[in-house]
Amino acid sequence: MPPEKLQALQQQAQQMTLQQQQPVITAQQAMLPQQPTYTQTDPGGLFTSSTPMKPMTPGSLHHPTPGEAKDDKKSGKMQRFLGDTLVGRVARASVQTATSTLRMPAALSPWGDNNPVTLPNVRYRDAVLFTTFAFVGAPLVEGTDTFVSGIFGADSFISEIVSSGAGAIVGSAVLKYGVFQIIEQAIDKGAIEHMLPEEEKMIQTTSVKSLQVGIKHKLMGVDADLRFAxxxxxxxxxxxxxxxxxxxxxxxxxxxxxxxxxDFAIAQFFGPFVGADYAMAHKLVAESTHLLSLCDPDPTHDIQCNRLIILFTAISPYRANMWSTSRRPGCGTLIFHLLDGCPALVIPVTSRAPIVAWSPWTLSQMRGGGSGGAAGGYQPEWQHEQVCEWLDSVIAIEHVKPEVRGRYVDVLGRAVSLIINGALALDKVNKTVLEKVDPERAGIAMFRY
Known part of the structure; x- marks a missing residue:
């Protein structure tokens, strides 16, 4: 048979196969269940639980080793070595500035603002090294530390509590709460749309814990795979x-x-993954004052699926209120601010869940200073619906605790309300407690682990 005729027959067979598959897909879409209605509370209300779970301490949580959570992608050693030198950082910043300027009409800057200028990360030791090497006539190879760590290996994640208001809550037990107990208690008392008196204490922010984290990586000039729901x-x-x-x-x-x-309901990051992403989630689970969970949140326990932690947090630069100081060679360094009145939620998720995700609404918008949205401004009910609908698309129902599996929709909706209410209640907090929190860099973030 001539090759041309054989190729034509193959194309006809492929077209017939596609035509047979289309009705099946249409039938599957028709069988999809209707969108559930999520229980939400009044935005001005607050809630908590009176029955604690077994407390977890930060030391009991497991941080992955490089062998357990391997990076998806690594740039070449020589590329990182040259790019992390002082000269290389200046050159890369110049290229990024030019690229951001060209993209500015269509996209935000890589820092998520309207400033196209990307400054190079210049540390104190760079000036000393530059002066010393220039004096002796030697080349500037400040990226040696990254090159050596790439050869011999290093921990993918480092963290340190740089400040904490723990003294303000001395004498009160820091417990991890089971969210299903909140729902059962509220349903029994007919208080779905109202707050229980004891619940108001949970989202009263009295202190802020500042956690300095280092995300070690072996990447150079890689685009993030962002998708928007x-x-x-x-x-x-x-x-x-x-x-x-x-x-x-x-x-x-x-x-x-x-x-x-x-605009979008949820921003989803799918890669490239680095081991520090999981370790970051583990640290947030350990350091959260109140943890609402629809499954076992302990990373040391295998539940046969991934989990997702959802929390309201704020971020700030490493030093001098300049984001360029956070982009250090081989290690992104930021400060996370954890508020004791903003609980975290842990749910089991399917393989469709992203590595990192966030809601676009900031604390500044929640306070009425933002813009955008379907109605031209922030609405708590609308954010609640956005987050709940997206979480419902990634939750692994079969791994939800049996106690709440039958009514997980109510549980999920009330838990998300608690997170949003905790953020809204920050208006009542003393300004000195929130002095380190930038309202324009605070919102709901999510990490898979």
Whole structure:
């Protein structure tokens, strides 16, 4: 048989196969269940639980070793070695500035704002090394520390509590709460849309814990795989609040691009993955004052699926209030601010869940100072619906605790309400407690582990 005729027959067979598959897909879509209605509480209300779970201490949590959580992608050793020198950092910053300037009409800057200029990370020791090497006539090879760590290996994640208001809550037990107990108690008392008196104490912020984290990586000039759920046309193309969490990615050498033309319900990051992403989630689980869980949250316990931690947090640069100081060679360094009145939620998730995700609404918008949105401003009920619908698309129902599996929709909705209410209640907090929190860099973030 001539090759041309054989090729034509193969193409006809492929077309017939596709035509047979299309009705099956249509039938599957028709069988999808209707969107559930999530229980939510009044935005002005607060809630908590009176029956604690077994407490977990930070020391009991497991941090992955490089062999357990391997990086998806690594740049070449020589590329990182040259790029991490002082000269290389200046050159890369110049290229990034030019690229961001060209993309500025269509996308936010990699830091998630409207400033296209990317400054190089210049540390104190760089000036000393530059002066010393220039004096003796030797080349500047400040990236040697990254080169050596790439050869001999190093921990993928480092963390340190740089400040804490723990003294303000001395004498009160710091416990991890079971969210299903909240729902059962509320349903029994008929208080789905109202707060229980004892619940108000849980989201009263009295202290802020500042956690300095280092995300070690072996990447150089890699684009972040960002996808957006629930997109809709924006009303303000100059608004940049939706990129508030971009510094986490760009500081760890994963360049995000957030479009200006569309707003979204949830930003999803799918790679490249580094081991520090999981370790970051483990640390947040350990350091959260109140933990609501629809499954076993302990990373040392295998539940046959991944988990997702959802919390309201704030981020800030490493030093001098300049984001360039966070993009250190081989290690993105940021400060996370954890508020004791903003609980965290842990749910089991399927393989469709992203590595990192965030809601575009910031604390500044929650206080009424932001712009955008379907109605031109922030609405708690709308954010609640966005987050719940997205979580329902990734939750692994079969791994939810048996006690709440039958009514997980109510549980999930009330838990998300608690997180949002904790953020809304910050208006009542003394300004001195929140002095380190930037309202434009605070919102709901999510980490898979």
């Amino acid at each position: 629930g997109t809709y046309p924006t009303k303000n193309a100059q608004a940049c609040e939706k990129g508030w969490f971009c510094p986490y990615l760009f500081a760890s050498a994963r360049t995000p691009q957030v479009p200006r033309s569309n």
